[in-house]
Amino acid sequence: MIPALGVCYYPEHWDRALWARDAARMIDAGISWVRIGEFAWSRIEPKPDQFEFDWLDQAITVLGEAGLKVVMCTPTATPPRWMLDKHPDMLAVDAQGNPRKFGSRRHYCFSHRPYIAECQRIAQILGERYGRNPHIHGWQIDNEYGCHDTTLSYSIPATIAFRDWLRSHYDTIETLNAAWGNVFWSMEYDGFDQIDAPNLTVTEPNPAHVMAFRRFSSDQVVAFNRAQVDVLRGLTDTPLIHNYMGRVLDFDHFDVGADLDVASWDSYPIGFLSDRLEASDVHKSTYLQQGDPDMQAFHHDLYRAVGRGRWWVMEQQPGPVNWAPYNPAPLPGMVRLWSWEAIAHGAEVVSYFRWRQAPFAQEQNHAGLLRPDDVAAPALAEAKEVADEIATMGAVQQTRADVALVFDYPSDWAWSTQPQGADFDYFRLTFDAYRALRRAGLSIDIVPSSAREFDGYKLVLAPGLAGCEPALYAALEVANAQVIIGPRSATVTDELSIPISGTPSIAGMTSQIELHESLPPHHKRPVVGGGHVVHWQERLANVESPLLKTENATTVLSDEGNFWYLGAWPDETLWDRVVAMGCEASGVQMQHLAHGLRVRQAGTRTFAINYAAHPVTWQGCEIAACGVAAWDAGKRVL
Numbered sequence: 001m002i003p004a005l006g007v008c009y010y011p012e013h014w015d016r017a018l019w020a021r022d023a024a025r026m027i028d029a030g031i032s033w034v035r036i037g038e039f040a041w042s043r044i045e046p047k048p049d050q051f052e053f054d055w056l057d058q059a060i061t062v063l064g065e066a067g068l069k070v071v072m073c074t075p076t077a078t079p080p081r082w083m084l085d086k087h088p089d090m091l092a093v094d095a096q097g098n099p100r101k102f103g104s105r106r107h108y109c110f111s112h113r114p115y116i117a118e119c120q121r122i123a124q125i126l127g128e129r130y131g132r133n134p135h136i137h138g139w140q141i142d143n144e145y146g147c148h149d150t151t152l153s154y155s156i157p158a159t160i161a162f163r164d165w166l167r168s169h170y171d172t173i174e175t176l177n178a179a180w181g182n183v184f185w186s187m188e189y190d191g192f193d194q195i196d197a198p199n200l201t202v203t204e205p206n207p208a209h210v211m212a213f214r215r216f217s218s219d220q221v222v223a224f225n226r227a228q229v230d231v232l233r234g235l236t237d238t239p240l241i242h243n244y245m246g247r248v249l250d251f252d253h254f255d256v257g258a259d260l261d262v263a264s265w266d267s268y269p270i271g272f273l274s275d276r277l278e279a280s281d282v283h284k285s286t287y288l289q290q291g292d293p294d295m296q297a298f299h300h301d302l303y304r305a306v307g308r309g310r311w312w313v314m315e316q317q318p319g320p321v322n323w324a325p326y327n328p329a330p331l332p333g334m335v336r337l338w339s340w341e342a343i344a345h346g347a348e349v350v351s352y353f354r355w356r357q358a359p360f361a362q363e364q365n366h367a368g369l370l371r372p373d374d375v376a377a378p379a380l381a382e383a384k385e386v387a388d389e390i391a392t393m394g395a396v397q398q399t400r401a402d403v404a405l406v407f408d409y410p411s412d413w414a415w416s417t418q419p420q421g422a423d424f425d426y427f428r429l430t431f432d433a434y435r436a437l438r439r440a441g442l443s444i445d446i447v448p449s450s451a452r453e454f455d456g457y458k459l460v461l462a463p464g465l466a467g468c469e470p471a472l473y474a475a476l477e478v479a480n481a482q483v484i485i486g487p488r489s490a491t492v493t494d495e496l497s498i499p500i501s502g503t504p505s506i507a508g509m510t511s512q513i514e515l516h517e518s519l520p521p522h523h524k525r526p527v528v529g530g531g532h533v534v535h536w537q538e539r540l541a542n543v544e545s546p547l548l549k550t551e552n553a554t555t556v557l558s559d560e561g562n563f564w565y566l567g568a569w570p571d572e573t574l575w576d577r578v579v580a581m582g583c584e585a586s587g588v589q590m591q592h593l594a595h596g597l598r599v600r601q602a603g604t605r606t607f608a609i610n611y612a613a614h615p616v617t618w619q620g621c622e623i624a625a626c627g628v629a630a631w632d633a634g635k636r637v638l
Contacts, residue, residue: 002395003343005387006033006071006351007369008315011059012043013358019059022355023066029369029380030387033349034063035314038073038143039105041122042080053129064135071241072136074126074228076119077143078105083118090115092153095199099155104362106144109153110220111161116227123228127235140241140314141228144248144266145221151250152217154197163192165216179495180208207417207496214413218251222259229259243314244306246299247276247427249412253306254448263307266315266353269296269338271324278428286596286613289331290626293598293611294435296338300345301434301446302407309398313342315353318379319367327365331613333626335382340628340638343390344600344607346398352383393630393637397603401443402588404481405434406462406472408449414466414496415488421518423535429464429487429569436575437461440583441591443601454479458586463566465489468505477508477562482586484578486566487536488516504565511558511565514539524571526551531574538567547581548574557581594618605632 007026011019026034036059037044045051063070084090084102091099092109100107108115123141130136145151170176173189182188187206189195198205198213229240239261244253246265257263269291273284277292287293303311318335320327339350358364359372369380412426419425437444445457449467452475454460460476462485473490476483490504491513499505503513516538519525524532527550537554545559556568557578570578583590591599596612607630610616610623621636623629630638 001346001348001397003347003390004032004349005030005339005383005390006035006312006314006349007031008035008351008354009063010039010354010358011036012040012055014356016055016058019062020066023063023068026355027067029384030390031383032067032069033071033137033351034068034355035071035073035140035351036060036063037075038140039075039078041075041078044075044126045080045122048082048086051125060130060133060135064133068135069137070135071138071140072126072130073140074119074123074142074232076108076122076141076228079108079115079118083115087112087114087118089155089157091155092150093155093158094149095152095154097154097200100150104148106148106150109155109158110151110217110224111153111155111158113157116224119224120227120231123231124235127232131232131235136236136238138239138241138262139232139236140243140264141225141232141260142242144243144245145225145256146248146250147245149250151221151248152213154199158217158220159197161220162197162213162216163195165219166195166212167192169212180206180212181495181497182206210417211413211494211496214250214417215410218255218409218413221251222255225256226259239310241312241314244303246272246295249409249427252409253303254409254450257306257308260307262310262312262348263303264312264314264349265299265303267296267299267313267338267342268315268317268321269334270317270328270330271321274324274326278423278425287611289328290334290611290613291338293596293609294431294438296341297345297438297598297600298431298434298446300342300347301405301444304346304398305407305446305448309346311347312349312351313347314349314351316342316350318352318354318369318383319377320365321367322363322365329367330379331626332378333382333624335379336386337609337611337626337628339383339386340389340607340630341598341600341609343396344602344605344609344630346396346602350386352379389638396605399601399603400456401445401601402458402586403437403442404445404447404454404457404460405430405437406449406451406460406465407446408465408467411449411464411466414492415464418496419518420516421536423521424488424518426464432570432572432575433461433463436572436579438598439576439593440579441593441599442583442588443599451475454481457481458588459582460484461582462489463487466492467494468492468499470507473506479562481562482564482582483562484564484566484582487538487568489565506563509560509563509565510542510544511540511555511560511567512542513567514541525554527556527570527574527577529577531577532571533568533574534571535569537569540565540567548577597623605630605637607638
């Protein structure tokens, strides 16, 4: 697969006289893909059933005839104002009972059936007009599901849909009462119509109720997406895509992705470092203008799994963003680095957001490849450099890694519902494990918890998997791999109750959890040999072969054959020890990397990616500050 570059473009924002010149400049910069239309509903249909296609027809023609491949979008993330007049109850409602209001984006409720019908209608109209257009090479459905905390809606339509969902899942109210343990606090119901969404209760609602609502809400996103997929499948043969966001876990992306052809995500490394990542002040200062060295790679690997091997970066940060608490500019070379890192992880397309910076509205301080006055921004030259290098480099292949990391969205919902500690966070735990693997110089495949074969993997990590999935653990048990599970794995049922048989509920394991405790941030428990337990610790009983213990003799890691159970949350030093032990046991070759350096294996090519703001040396070669290098069969090719 030869990777390509793209850009997000908004012809409705600019005078038509600019379109042809913009298209020519895109081609000159080495860009071959262009995404349009995701927020243009009010210009496509300014009034109900009154359409203005002239401008869109012309834009597609101008871009396509210039040689650009167009990704057309359904504009359903931004329903126009007249839609609210037509459907005043379509707004999402937050947990405090406040409707979202018009004046921004993503204000709809996933459960509002008349709005879903409107989305199908506009998808049908656009698909019939452009589905076979030779310039259209892909379709993006909606935009950034779940962004701005919009997955969970507590509206009346959502409550009604939730009751229907409960009926289909539990059949009888008696079954639901028993499953949820509603005898506690006299929470028993006489009928499904008595059940509300789990918000505005005096103290915390029943966790089983919350978990059911989280599962329902995820299913609503899947159904919303599928409604448009079903329309477009018969109208186009081009790939269907959605652009996910970073660290949005409110719905199951694997379930949404099962209906699509390509997964994409929107990568904003500097914004995410400031806005979405727990890290020390020193770490954030060190990578202030580069982004965290592992955050982008984690999502690349995640969305490669969601897309079953096919994935893009639909929006790549090219300069300062506008939405983070602070918005520094990338260091020179970082746009090139982010682009090549995505390609090294298998991206088919890296698309920059956006072509020209908008001089108006909410995103006017968000940089593009051009300034508002048409002058090239610094990222344009770096994009051109990447395009030229791609032309020389050619295809980049992906092969199965030696290491797999199991990821599970419902586990995030479970631990968000009952964290038992203010900073117990599933993403944070899983990301800590991923970071440790990357620090060891390893390439990683992220796999869903629905995986049932692990052939070819030597080392598998599965931290924090909440549920007891016998089929998953059976597959791991027969895998020819060293498996490290825990902490807090297989410790609850799907209804968030404790299995009576004991925990962790994994066949063949002798260790059981006597109790667990959460630890405040200032408290660290030293482990014999180095490192500390932080955030979370379990007291394990019936441990036959302890591998690591705290200095007060509490088992941290137990040997259960090809399973090792990790009964605590390690700090960075301890994670590095656990990974090193796992690599030694499984025969995986670790590497010593300079601070800020990461390595990715892609087929016969090895990529070295330097997030440090200074040059580093690796295997006798110097890699520039914020630089990328690659070798193929020992020969340097980048």
